[in-house]
Amino acid sequence: MKIFSYAFIALLCLSCSKTTQEKTLTLAHSLPISHPVHKGIVVFQQELKKLSKGKLDVKIYPDGQLGDEREALELLQIGSISMTKVSAATMANFVPEYGAVSIPYIFRDKEHCFKVLEGEIGKTLLQKGDDRWLRGLCFYDAGSRSFYTTSKPIESAEDVKGLKIRVMNDPTAVKMVSALGGSPTPMAYGELYTALQQGVVDGAENNIPSFVTSRHFEVCKYYSYDEHTYIPDVLIMGTKTLNRLTNQEKEWVYSAAKTSAQAQKKFWENSVNEGLKVLKEAGVQIYRPDKTPFRDQTKSIIEEFKNKSFGNLVEAIQNTK
Structure with missing residues (x-):
């Protein structure tokens, strides 16, 4: 833990006033307060206080403070904090089904993505972490990576053939770029900014807001909406x-x-439009570009996942549909 000891953080989890019985939930995440997901979390905080008439409050610790x-x-x-927001990719390390x-x-477009996440499949997925003390509450829009x-x-x-593409240190991302004929380069x-500037890599992949805030657009003048992944964020409460x-x-x-979750989708859309x-x-x-050839060349990855326990x-x- 960077700043706080586990013992101190444990005191933050669920505090309760003896006189008013008001409860405060602690919510920690790693995003800046300008991020559209943080803005969605603020709506959660405000709405919970409104519904409970002040009986439930949320103390937010952004920017990776915890x-x-x-x-x-x-x-x-371990019950030391109440809630967090994480990427579904991170959740997959704890609950494989999130993978x-x-x-x-896997998603045809954004409409398909949220039809899944906000339907029975998403509801079931949010409950998959219960045996690991992690209950999903909702999915937040984290855009598409291109x-x-x-x-x-x-x-x-x-056009991906022969290009050195920076990817996250994730086996699936590495397989995707390799399947397209590129050279995946985790770093x-x-x-990344310096690597792009110096030609160590020819490109990378991310969503529009991140492309803008990282200022990678100063070096990369081409953005291709192939939308290869829609990896959502997840609001999690410890059971x-x-x-x-x-x-x-x-x-x-x-x-x-x-x-x-509904408010956050609008914040994300605004962020993309501004970007x-x-x-x-x-x-x-x-x-x-036409996404069909991209999907066809990487279909072996989907077939591989079908052979896993959550196929x-x-x-x-x-x-x-």
């Missing part, structure tokens, strides 16, 4: 905290989470 995503989940498991929503091209490059645009799947995000709430309090929590304006002014060219979940996502 650790990174993995550390926050570990703190939830299904990180598969390249390729961006320095010297030439990616207008088709064939720390903080090193040790959840089980200490009354049934009425739990209803307030679930209702507030649902309201915040596109910045990119246009900076002279970045936006491409929207039926993968098929259910694909069959969602």
Whole structure:
């Protein structure tokens, strides 16, 4: 833990005033307060206070004050904090089923993605972590990840061949770029700007808001909307905290989470639109290639996931109309 000891953090988890019986939930995450997901969390905080008439409050610790995503989940498991927000990709390290929503091209588009996440499949997935003391409350929009490059645009799947593409240190991302004929290059995000500038890599992949805030658009003038993954964020409550709430309090929590998820989608859309304006002014060219060839060349990854223990979940996502 970077700043706080576990003993101190344990005092933060669920405080209760003896006189008023007001309860305060602690929520830690690693994003800055300007991020659209943080804004969604603020809506959760406000809505929960409103529904409970002040009986339930949320104390938010942003910017990784209490650790990174993995550390926050570990703190939830031991009951030292109440809630967190993490990427579904991080959750997959604790609850393997979450890996299904990180598969390249598993979602046809954003509409398909949220039809899955906000339907029965998503509801079931949010409950999958209960035996690991992690209960999902809702999914937040974290956009789609697409390729961006320095010297030439990616207008088709064939254009990825031979390119050195920075990817997260994730086996699935490595397999995706390899399947497209590129050379996947895992490296720390903080090193990427210089690597792009110096030609160590030819490109990378991320969503529009991150492409803008990282200022990678100063080096990469081509952004191709292939939308290979829609990896959502997840609002998580530790079951040790959840089980200490009354049934009425739990209803307030679930209702507030649902309201915040809908508000957060609008915050994300606004962030993307603002980002596109910045990119246009900076002279970045936006491409929207046909995704079918990309999907065809990476279908072996989906087939591989179908052989895992949650293969039926993968098929259910694909069959969602």
